[in-house]
Amino acid sequence: MPTHRYTEIPADALSIIETLAGPVLKAVTVSTGLNSEIAARIYNNADEIVFVKGMRVDHPRVWTQEREAAINAYVQPLAPAMLWHVLHGGWDLLCFEEIDGPHAGYEPGSPHLPLVAEAMQALAGLPMPDLPLKTMPDRMRSYSDTPDLFAGEQLLHTDWNPHNVLIADGRARLVDWAWAARGAAWIDPALWVIWLIASGHTPEQAERLAAECTAFADAPGPSLNAFARAQNRMWDEIAGDAPDAWTATMQTAAAGWHRHRSGRVTS
The missing domain is CATH 3.90.1200.10 (Aminoglycoside phosphotransferase (APH), C-terminal lobe)
Structure with missing residues (x-):
C-alpha cells in the first residue's frame, strides 16, 4: 500500500508519538514496507532512534497491527522488541527498537x-x-x-x-x-x-x-x-x-x- 509521509498524519497522532518516543528531532519515512500506511525512523533529542509504523483505525487491514503487537513477545530475540502500542487520534501505532543494518541480500554468493x-x-x-x-x-x-x-x-x-x-x-x-x-x-x-x-x-x-x-x-x-x-x-x-x-x-x-x-x- 502507499506509504504516507510521517508529517501527513494528524496532529493528535503526531503528539502521542512525541509523548512516548521523546521530542522528535527528525523523522525519516521508510518506503520499502508494504503493510503500513506510515513507517518512519524517529530520532529524538536523547540520540535514540526508534521505528514507528501505523494505520488508520478504520483501515480494513488494521488487524495486521494487532497481529504484530500480539506476537512480538513470542518471537524474541528474532524480531525487534516492541516498545509500545497505542491507539490515538484515529491511528493505530506501533513502536519498535531500531535495527541498524541493511536488508538481506538473497542473490547468489550473498554473505547473508x-x-x-x-x-x-x-x-x-x-x-x-x-x-x-x-x-x-x-x-x-x-x-x-x-x-x-x-x-x-x-x-x-x-x-x-x-x-x-x-x-x-x-x-x-x-x-x-x-x-x-x-x-x-x-x-x-x-x-x-x-x-x-x-x-x-x-x-x-x-x-x-x-x-x-x-x-x-x-x-x-x-x-x-x-x-x-x-x-x-x-x-x-x-x-x-x-x-x-x-x-x-x-x-x-x-x-x-x-x-x-x-x-x-x-x-
Whole structure:
C-alpha cells in the first residue's frame, strides 16, 4: 500500500508519538514496507532512534497491527522488541527498537544467506504461541487440492521478502510479522525457495540453501510438490493479466519451482 509521509498524519497522532518516543528531532519515512500506511525512523533529542509504523483505525487491514503487537513477545530475540502500542487520534501505532543494518541480500554468493537460514532454523525451534493464527491449510485451500499436507504446529513467518529481513550484529532479524501462521515446519524455507529463485538462483541451488533448515531437508516430497503447485497457482492469481515487474518476477520464480518439482513422486 502507499506509504504516507510521517508529517501527513494528524496532529493528535503526531503528539502521542512525541509523548512516548521523546521530542522528535527528525523523522525519516521508510518506503520499502508494504503493510503500513506510515513507517518512519524517529530520532529524538536523547540520540535514540526508534521505528514507528501505523494505520488508520478504520483501515480494513488494521488487524495486521494487532497481529504484530500480539506476537512480538513470542518471537524474541528474532524480531525487534516492541516498545509500545497505542491507539490515538484515529491511528493505530506501533513502536519498535531500531535495527541498524541493511536488508538481506538473497542473490547468489550473498554473505547473508547462511544468516537467513540460521534465523529460519531458530524460528523452527520456537514454541507455538496461543494465538488465533490462520493455518496454512486454510490459506492455501483456494490453490490446492490437498491443503491438509501443509498442516502442522509450527509458528511460521511466511513473508520472506528480503525487505523483511535485516542484517545486524552478524545475524538476521525478522520484521513484519503480520502474516504469521500455523503450519508445517518446512513451509518457511519452502517459501524462501521462491524468493531465492527470484533473486537469481536456480531451483536446485535454492533448494540446497533451504535444506540448511532441517525441516525442509526432511520434508515429504509429495508435500513439497503440492506446495510448489499451490504457490504457482497463487502467484498466477496475484500477477493477473497485467503484472507489474515485481509480481511478474515472483510469478516466474514460482512457475520455475513448480516445473522443477513437477512429476516428482519422492516419498
